[in-house]
Amino acid sequence: MTELSEFANSSELWPTPTGRWSVLGIEPEVFEQKLLAAGLAPSSLRPYHADELPYLDGLLLAGALSTAADPVALLRTLTPSLKPSATLAIIDWQADGPPTYGPNFEVRFKRGLLCRLLRAAGFGQVDTMDYHPVYYEVFAVKGPPRPLPHAAEFVEVAQLSDLPGNSMKKVEVYGHQIVVANTGREIVAFAHACPHAEGPLELGRLRRQLIACPLHGYIWNVSTGNPVMPDDEDCLRRYSVKVDDVRDTIMVSLAPPPESIVAD
Ligand code: FES
Known part of the structure; x- marks a missing residue:
């Protein structure tokens, strides 16, 4: 069988790891x-x-989730023990990848x-490499979370009258590609x-x-950000919106909506 390490290509994609690190999972020496x-x-x-978990600066989980009897329990055991600012790197098989591998x-x-789950466990920066x-x-x-420049600034992105119910429009706010929608x-x-x-x-x-x-038909709720079908996906990132009825404008900032909570 093809091993995970034959795919995972850390040296090209990762930020340089610093401080103390350990590897947990399969093929630890290779990783x-x-x-x-x-x-x-x-x-x-x-x-x-x-x-040693509280003293590590980084922990690499290499295939540890797909080989654990209870991967959620494993995460819930590991994450509270890691110190603030510690990095958790995870390499594992795609759940919907081709059956020929893994x-x-x-x-x-x-x-x-x-x-x-990582965001719910207090990891403010979660990046897929x-x-x-x-x-x-x-x-x-x-x-x-990593602070975003200009996050507090609202930018005018559309006219309210140009966005009827059940319509949406792609806009750009400080380099971020965003969709504004009228539900x-x-x-x-x-x-x-x-x-x-x-x-x-x-x-x-x-x-x-x-x-x-449009790619695979998965469904999200754009008002809450929660995944609907399937419901075990990541949440949709949302942004703050202000509507000025008098000036007929829609403004967006990069900050999350005030009522945002991290879904468990
Ligand atoms: S990219 Fe797969 S459902 Fe959106």
Whole structure:
């Protein structure tokens, strides 16, 4: 069988790991070599031991979720023990990847659900390094989200009268591709890239609060950001909206809506 390490390509995609790191999962020696190739000092590698978790700057889970009896329980055990600002790097098989590679579908752990659980566990930065069809690499940093420049500034993006119910429009705010939509009840703004695999959501089908992605048909609620079908995906990133009825304008900022909560 093709091994995960034959796909995972850390040295090209990862930020340089610093501080103390350990590897948990399959082929730990091979993945330790990948950490070294990515720039980690040899003296910074530690054999994995649960008691060392609070002292690590980084932990690499290599196939650990798809080989764990209960991957959610594993995450809930590991994440509270890691110190603030620690990095958790996860490499594992895509849950909907080709059956010719990797383990049975029943044991694969969804990248989308992983990202959602990490945010709920206090990891404010959760980045997918590559949307590879066979495997995923996720980098998560424990602590508050990375501050976005200009996040507090509202930018005029559309005329209210140009956006009737059940319509949407792609706009750009400080370099971010965003969709503004009229659900018939409210004006909302959300990321143009679908959380599943970056499909262009402004080309999807909007019916009231629900949007179906044009690539694989997954459905999200654009008012809450929650995944609807399937419901074990990541949440849709949303942005703050202001509507000025008098000036007939819609304004968007990069900050999340005030009522945003991280879904569990
Ligand atoms: S990219 Fe797959 S459902 Fe959107």
